[in-house]
Amino acid sequence: MMSANHGTMMARRVVITGCSAITPIGRTREEIVRHLVDGISGVKKLRDDGLLTSHMHSGVYGTVDYPIAYDFKRSHRKTMGPVSFYACQVAKETLEASGLDQAFITSGRLGVAFGSTHGSPSAQRDIYRTFFTESKQQFAGIGAVDYLKSMVHTTAVNITKMFGITGRVISSSTACTTSSQSIGFGYETVKFGMQDAMLCGGADEYDTTTVAVFDNLLACSTEFNATPHLTPRPFDVSRDGLVVGEGAGAVLLEEYEHAKKRGARILGEVIGFSCNNNGGDLILPNIHGITKTIALALDVAAIDPGQVDFISAHATATKMGDVIEAQAIGSLYGDGPVVTGLKSYMGHTMGSCGAIEAIITLYVMEAGFIPPTLNLDEVDERCAMIRHAVHLLEQPIRIAAVQNFAFGGVNTCFILKKFDG
Amino acid sequence: MERDAIKAAIIRIFDEKFEIVGPGADDNLRDAYEFDSIDAVELLHEIEILLDTRLTQAEKKNAMEIRTINQIVDYIEALARDRCLATPSGPE
Numbered sequence: 159m160m161s162a163n164h165g166t167m168m169a170r171r172v173v174i175t176g177c178s179a180i181t182p183i184g185r186t187r188e189e190i191v192r193h194l195v196d197g198i199s200g201v202k203k204l205r206d207d208g209l210l211t212s213h214m215h216s217g218v219y220g221t222v223d224y225p226i227a228y229d230f231k232r233s234h235r236k237t238m239g240p241v242s243f244y245a246c247q248v249a250k251e252t253l254e255a256s257g258l259d260q261a262f263i264t265s266g267r268l269g270v271a272f273g274s275t276h277g278s279p280s281a282q283r284d285i286y287r288t289f290f291t292e293s294k295q296q297f298a299g300i301g302a303v304d305y306l307k308s309m310v311h312t313t314a315v316n317i318t319k320m321f322g323i324t325g326r327v328i329s330s331s332t333a334c335t336t337s338s339q340s341i342g343f344g345y346e347t348v349k350f351g352m353q354d355a356m357l358c359g360g361a362d363e364y365d366t367t368t369v370a371v372f373d374n375l376l377a378c379s380t381e382f383n384a385t386p387h388l389t390p391r392p393f394d395v396s397r398d399g400l401v402v403g404e405g406a407g408a409v410l411l412e413e414y415e416h417a418k419k420r421g422a423r424i425l426g427e428v429i430g431f432s433c434n435n436n437g438g439d440l441i442l443p444n445i446h447g448i449t450k451t452i453a454l455a456l457d458v459a460a461i462d463p464g465q466v467d468f469i470s471a472h473a474t475a476t477k478m479g480d481v482i483e484a485q486a487i488g489s490l491y492g493d494g495p496v497v498t499g500l501k502s503y504m505g506h507t508m509g510s511c512g513a514i515e516a517i518i519t520l521y522v523m524e525a526g527f528i529p530p531t532l533n534l535d536e537v538d539e540r541c542a543m544i545r546h547a548v549h550l551l552e553q554p555i556r557i558a559a560v561q562n563f564a565f566g567g568v569n570t571c572f573i574l575k576k577f578d579g
Numbered sequence: 580m581e582r583d584a585i586k587a588a589i590i591r592i593f594d595e596k597f598e599i600v601g602p603g604a605d606d607n608l609r610d611a612y613e614f615d616s617i618d619a620v621e622l623l624h625e626i627e628i629l630l631d632t633r634l635t636q637a638e639k640k641n642a643m644e645i646r647t648i649n650q651i652v653d654y655i656e657a658l659a660r661d662r663c664l665a666t667p668s669g670p671e
Contacts (some may be wrong), residue, residue, distance in 0.1 A: 232598045233613040302620035 171414035172348045173577060175422040176256030177517045178248040179407040180361075182220040182504035187521050193503060194522070194529035195550065199387035200504040201401050209283075210366040214373045217383035220403020220505025222364070234320045237306040239278025240363035244406035244510075245313035246320050249357055252408040253321060257422055258355065260322075267354040269325030271344040272314040272361075272408070273336040275509040279365040281307035313361050325353050331509070334472070335433070335564035336360045337407060338512025342431035342572050344411045354416050359408035359513040368508060369402045375441070377476050378402070390475035390506075391533040392499030393484065393541040400474040403505030407513030424577040426520045429557075430459025436567030443482035445489075447569050452490050452561065455571035461557065466495045466573070468528055468558040470515045473499025474506050481540045483561070488543035495559070498547040502532035512562045516574065523555045523576050580630075585655050589648060592625045604649045619643060626655060632662060 179185070182200025183193035193200065204211055204219040211217075228235075228243055238246065249272070253263065262268060276282075285304050306312065311329035318327060326347065330339040337360025344356030362368075372378045379399040382389035391397040417424055432454035436447035456463060469491070471483055480499075487497060500515050501507075507514055522528060528551040537546055558574045586604075593599040599612045608614035623639055634642075638658065645651055 233615070236617065301624060302617045306617070 168351050170349055170351060172345050172411050172428045173414050173417050174409050174425045174428065174520065175412045175417050176252040176254075176410035177408065177425060177520060178251035178255065179405065179514050179517045180222055180226065180244050180248055181405045181407075181507065181514050182222055182403050185224070185226070190518060191521055191525055194518070195527075197530070197532055198503075199532060201386040201389060201403070203383070203386055204366070204369065207366045210370045214366070214370055214378075215380040216369055216373050216378035216399070216401070218379055218386040218389055218401050218505070219364075219369065220401055220405070220507055222404050230320070234316070237303050237312075237319070238316050239281035239307035239312060241274050241278045241361050242307070242312050242316040244363060245272055245274070245359070245361040245408075246316055248359060248361070248406045248408040249317045249321070252357060252359075252410050256410040256412070257420070258410070262355075264322040264324055266324045268323055269327065269344070269347060269353040269356050270314050270317050270323055271328035271330070271340040271347070271356050271358040272317055273311070273330040273340055273509055274313050274360060275331065275333055275336060275362050275368060277308045277310045277312045278363060279367050280363060317357065323357070332566060332568045333564040334506065334508060334511060335562045335568045335570045336509035336512070338516075338560065338562040338570040338572060339433060339568075341409060341411070341428070341512060341516060342433055342570055345428045345431050345572065348411050348413050355410060355412040357408060357410055359406065360509040361406035362404055362508040362510050364404045372400060372402060379475065388533055390502055392471070392473035392475045392502050392531050393480050393537055393546060394475070394534050395536045395538045397475040397477070397480065397538070399476055400501070401505035403507040405504070405507035405510045405514055407510050407517050409513060409516060426523060427575045427577050428572060429461070429575045430455045430457075430573035431571070432458060433568065433570045436569070438567065440566050443479045443563065444567065445482050445486050447567060448483060448486040448563060449489055451569035451571045452486060452559070455559065455573055456490070459573040461573070463491045464494055466491065466557050466559050467553070468519070468522075468555045469495050469497045470519050470558065470560045471497050471499050472561050472563045473501055473531070475499070475501065479563070481538070483563070484541035484544050491544070493543065493545040495545065496528050496547045496551060496553065497544050498529055499531040499534075500529070502534065512560065512570065515562070516560050516572070519555075519558045519560055519574055523558060523574070526554050527552050528555065580659055582652060582656060586648065586652050588629055589651055589655070592622070592629075596621065596625060602648055605647050607646050608648070609646060616643065619645070622651070626658070630655070630658060630662070632658070634658070
């Protein structure tokens with residue numbers, strides 16, 4: 159096992175001093191908490207894209223259906239696809255919330271860890287449309303900004319450009335673990351002194367390509383197209399697959415002494431992170447890989463399983479994924495911590511899910527309650543060995559684990575602690 | 580294409596594509612409007628559409644030192660002239 163201090167390297171405390179999210183259940187802390195308390199879903203009918211939707215079986219989507227007022231100037235907008243608009247908006251709000259000054263932001267001591275599932279799919283479609291269009295527009299082929307809008311690291315570098323950030327850039331693109339890797343790698347970067355702060359997160363825009371991929375793999379929910387709010391149903395006996403969604407989340411990770419010295423408001427502390435791979439199949443959930451990830455995160459955080467109060471499970475509502483995750487949690491934690499599948503409220507926001515679930519965990523940590531898994535009417539007996547949140551619990555959370563697992567066999571887990579000085 | 584018509588077309592492109600309204604004929608576009616190399620490449624694409632022609636790599640590289648609206652109009656006039664000389668019947 160890896161030691162908590164990773165050998166002789168300097169280990170510093172890493173705290174969270176800002177966050178912001180764009181989710182299917184709202185933008186602000188108040189809106190998101192209201193949806194959790196009142197059990198309101200952000201899953202809606204999948205809107206027609208005029209291309210793929212008519213060929214798919216799944217007709218539901220975790221939808222951001224409210225207007226967002228962007229005030230970005232043209233020189234910033236011109237290299238952004240929709241995914242970067244999301245990313246830069248939450249980054250902007252996170253930096254504002256953190257209170258970091260411009261001198262620090264541009265000093266080189268702040269870096270960015272931000273990603274998306276595959277850049278901007280709508281920008282990529284525009285490129286392909288150019289190739290297949292009989293018009294003089296073809297003359298120039300790919301436009302000067304098309305690649306900058308569509309590339310995998312488009313979110314990270316549009317953020318650096320907008321704010322003049324000159325520190326290191328990490329841009330993971332590992333599907334469902336994209337933003338949990340952002341937070342985890344950002345945490346390690348600050349912990350081991352490579353940067354004093356990291357702006358971390360992920361984003362994904364409205365995109366039917368991803369839905370089509372999961373639909374083809376028979377992994378999408380299809381039985382609730384007429385009642386979108388009743389799906390996904392993590393751990394429920396009648397779950398029928400995941401629901402793809404859109405969104406963005408950002409957190410500002412900062413070295414504790416730096417945050418303390420400037421009097422920053424501290425929202426929570428990251429005390430551990432792990433990432434591994436199943437070392438085999440790229441799709442099937444793997445209990446050994448997942449169990450090892452969770453155990454490693456606890457080891458890095460130097461805590462016992464009994465100290466964890468709450469688990470934000472990956473819980474996509476696929477048939478086997480939920481069973482494997484429940485078994486892994488059960489084998490390490492028993493029925494101790496309360497487990498919630500937050501995707502039940504908003505679907506699977508893909509590259510942004512880890513960051514959004516971390517932010518929601520911070521919100522409920524502060525509010526002192528645990529939201530139930532939505533649509534969990536009857537627990538699948540194969541998932542029954544853990545302590546499910548079947549109704550809202552007014553219960554303080556001191557330590558929480560956020561788990562995410564991705565296609566490609568990538569697993570992550572990070573541990574958040576309520577800040578207590 | 581007359582110089583005034585070229586200038587009017589360029590002013591329209593700057594408005595519609597680059598959100599730069601009424602730039603001065605001799606304003607340094609980079610300094611005054613953050614018009615950078617990415618914008619320049621996009622502008623070359625618009626010029627190709629305007630002239631209904633395709634620019635060579637050499638012609639595009641020659642454009643990279645252009646800084647003002649007047650220089651852009653000069654550049655387009657030269658392109659049109661070259662093409663008329665090469666193809667007396669008009670643009671391809």
